[in-house]
Amino acid sequence: MEIYSPEQQVTLPLYQSKGVEVFFKRDDMIHPFISGNKWRKLKYNLHKANYLQKDTLVTFGGAWSNHLLATSCAGATYHFRTIGFVRGEAINNPLLDMCRLFGMQLIFVSREDYRNKQNLFQQLENLAPCYFIDEGGAGIEATRGCKEIIAELHNAYDHIFCAAGTGTTAAGLALGITDKQLHTQLHVIPVLKNGGFIAEEMKILDAPMELVHLHIDYHFGGYAKSNPILLEFVKDFVQATGIMIEPTYSGKALFALHDLIQKDFFPAKSKILFVHTGGLTGLLGQLEKFNKVQ
Numbered sequence: 001m002e003i004y005s006p007e008q009q010v011t012l013p014l015y016q017s018k019g020v021e022v023f024f025k026r027d028d029m030i031h032p033f034i035s036g037n038k039w040r041k042l043k044y045n046l047h048k049a050n051y052l053q054k055d056t057l058v059t060f061g062g063a064w065s066n067h068l069l070a071t072s073c074a075g076a077t078y079h080f081r082t083i084g085f086v087r088g089e090a091i092n093n094p095l096l097d098m099c100r101l102f103g104m105q106l107i108f109v110s111r112e113d114y115r116n117k118q119n120l121f122q123q124l125e126n127l128a129p130c131y132f133i134d135e136g137g138a139g140i141e142a143t144r145g146c147k148e149i150i151a152e153l154h155n156a157y158d159h160i161f162c163a164a165g166t167g168t169t170a171a172g173l174a175l176g177i178t179d180k181q182l183h184t185q186l187h188v189i190p191v192l193k194n195g196g197f198i199a200e201e202m203k204i205l206d207a208p209m210e211l212v213h214l215h216i217d218y219h220f221g222g223y224a225k226s227n228p229i230l231l232e233f234v235k236d237f238v239q240a241t242g243i244m245i246e247p248t249y250s251g252k253a254l255f256a257l258h259d260l261i262q263k264d265f266f267p268a269k270s271k272i273l274f275v276h277t278g279g280l281t282g283l284l285g286q287l288e289k290f291n292k293v294q
């Protein structure tokens with residue numbers, strides 16, 4: 001499938017006053033439902049499932065998982081049955097409703113059972129030829145897809161920024177950078193508390209770490225947590241550029257970029273790329289928060 005993900009320069013007074021150039025890799029434009037890095041992470045998993053002649057994709061996620069939605073839509077598009085294990089008690093929300101609309105069968109499991117994903121998978125594998133995709137699409141196949149972000153770039157950058165949940169996207173970017181023998185510094189912003197573990201996850205995925213900077217202080221209290229400062233920041237950016245971002249991933253990573261620009265972390269004339277990893281359907285559960293900030 002052809003994809004459309006332009007590299008778009010954005011000008012803001014902050015960038016101009018510090019003399020830096022900032023571009024956005026618009027992976028959010030790849031697909032409305034198989035969005036951003038979830039498309040990148042599914043690509044080679046789908047190839048492999050096809051090659052292995054598996055007709056059912058089995059995967060895992062929380063109740064607001066962008067990955068569950070992406071997998072459900074990819075299944076409908078490429079003719080796989082899809083089953084999603086959802087962590088926690090049975091609930092309903094617009095994201096899960098869309099998963100069902102794409103034909104995904106949802107199975108709610110307790111947090112305890114959810115921990116043993118292989119066990120849940122094996123129960124289904126006895127019934128049909130199933131293909132296992134980890135939570136968030138994480139894994140080696142996923143890094144192959146994310147590597148292609150670097151191969152697609154038209155410009156050379158001094159710095160690349162991305163958000164991290166499992167670190168798979170960051171690992172793919174790091175692999176892509178060394179593959180092309182670039183000197184680009186990769187800045188990774190964990191969206192969870194105590195994000196140091198992302199470095200370990202990246203190493204497990206064979207990512208070279210020499211050019212990687214981990215910025216672990218931009219989690220705003222933990223996964224999916226936010227505060228009025230972050231929400232205000234997201235709102236201002238969206239209104240100043242027309243580019244939609246959300247507070248769970250891209251908002252935190254972009255906040256980090258702006259904070260570092262402000263603190264003169266980058267010399268003038270630096271060329272910076274922000275990877276917009278998409279996932280805007282996550283906003284559906286968060287829009288009300290914005291009404292509470294002025």
Ligand SMILES: *Cc1c(COP(=O)(O)O)cnc(C)c1O
Pocket residue numbers: 036037038066067136138163164165166167168169170249250277278279280
């Ligand atoms: C899932 C997701 C991430 C996290 O990617 P990892 O590869 O797990 O680090 C980042 N941004 C968005 C928008 C996501 O949906």
